[in-house]
Amino acid sequence: MSIESIIRKAVSQATKHLYAISIDEETLQVQKTKKEFEGDVTIVMFPLAKQLRQSPAALAQAIGDYLQQNDEMISRFNVIQGFLNLSIAQDYWVETLHAIDAQPTFGLKQATKDSPLVMIEYSSPNTNKPLHLGHIRNNLLGYSLAEIMKANGNRVVKTNIVNDRGIHICKSMLAWQKYGNGATPESTGIKGDHLVGDYYVKFDQEYKNQIQELIEKGTPADQAKKEAPLILEAQEMLRQWENNDPEVRQLWESMNQWVYAGFDITYKALGVNFDKIYYESKTYLTGKQQVEEGVAKGIFQKRADTSVWADLTADGLDEKLLLRADGTSVYMTQDIGTAKLRYDDYAIDKMIYVVGNEQNYHFQVLSILLDKLGFKWGKDLVHFSYGMVELPEGKMKSREGTVVDADDLMEEMITTARQTSEELGKLDQCTPEEAASIVRKIGLAALKYFILKVDPRKNMTFNPKESVDFNGNTGPFIQYTYARILSVLRKASEANIQAVATAPLTQPLSEKEISLIQLVNEFPATVQEAGNSYSPAIIANYAYELAKEYNQFYHDYSILKEENEALRAFRLELSRNSAKILQSAMHLLGIEMPERM
């Protein structure tokens, strides 16, 4: 049983004994004592005071007395302004550490075959352009969320829906056809997704030129946008695609292959992966069927022009188009089709969509529609809605070339990590392979941690030149702490120093040591909280706090040079478990830890 729940129970017993009133253990406000005050755990008395009709101070004094006398765990207490601060006996902390030491996967629950099945959709790229900074946030959040859900005892299926059809895809195909001169990734040496993305940009440039020309000839702007030859050709290409025109399909296939080869490289570099990939080109037809069935069941309405609509006015929303009059599908149709296929493939208990907050409305609607169509998880689907990544100059715009490319960014991080490491002389003892592995881990950790430490719901600012640091509240700081601990453990092992407690501790531990145990002990609750609130940031901030706390301990106390054997063994045990938790926590963020740096 956790310390917190023991205390809840004890306080509840105390009030029963002292005032003959049972209080609800769950409503008790139990929190960690603030650093400035003596004690480990604090109970807030104000709510109780009201219930028990006692002054907070008197109540705290009475309960504190009772607990100290009746509970061995409580060694001391003090009362300040209606806060009851309890000190937990040292032996109890040491026992807690032993228990943690005995569990290699402390804080991480294992899923069984009966555990809930959670499907997490993330990444969701378009095949007309390479991944950029916004995708990086999505991928890191999705991957980390999957790890966190696993650690909370869920079975997880990671899925990706690739948006590989539609007018935007035709734009890059058309531009390649017109201006590409047969260029391929092989012939140009350009990574496939970038090559295709270049033609998407090319299309936009040429399209704008055509609009401008038309406007100069006196065509109104709105009309010019609709009548520019390039857009008409792109629309024609989409019709040919839907009609399975062999030539268009062939082009589509080969350009998509280039893109997928490029994406694979990026995903691998980023350290993310998927259990199952869906393609919209294969799901949109199912979506159409679902919508037609919905019409047959009377859930949706077909209008005179044959377009299909869902009337959501009863749900406080408006009417939503599901099929165009020409029978083609829209975004919503495809998501319904994808949901259907997934439902057929897996016994999903919970579906989580990792998609930006610009689509809040879309998912609100999707949830209602899936529910109407009878998907049992439709109503409770989770839209993990994360904020945008902005640059100091403002929003990123693909077409204006202000995006930060994912591949470039990772490359830059690793290069910077290498420079810094070399300046500090950290790689002198390493083989080139080790050095490469270390700088890759550091560079990626800097990037990943920077993104993940921010509350996912909020928009965040990323300055490519300044944002990534290796000091302070950063990934490399946590990695450094870990590497440092491993170094101590290696030295202990080389010197044959006893690292397991054999004799009981006789001297009192320092506050720093106690608070470190307490922090390590909070890991399971932190993992749980991160799972409940879908927030990798909670794990990130916890890991930082732990690393910081450890560094202070490391600075103030000797480990290997401590002469008292029991104390030395204790400190090694504390170090070992701090490292273990740091690694577990960072693993949940998808961040790899170097053994030395």
Added chain:
RNA sequence: GCCUUUGUAGUUCAACGGAUAGAACGGCGGUUUCCUAAACCGUAAAUAUGGGUUCGAUUCCCAUCGGAGGUACCA
């Protein structure tokens, strides 16, 4: 216009309705004969504004002022 969301040091981020709002970077000043100084310590610096609810408000409610997103037969 309507809907959603957001506003905390110079900057980037924290804070289940709880104690003196916590970090990092940057600034200023320190620590290395000692287990990794990518570390540690000190210092100055913030809750947009005005009301309300509460023993207690950065947090909840209302208004005002800013930012972002949505309100497409785009995805």
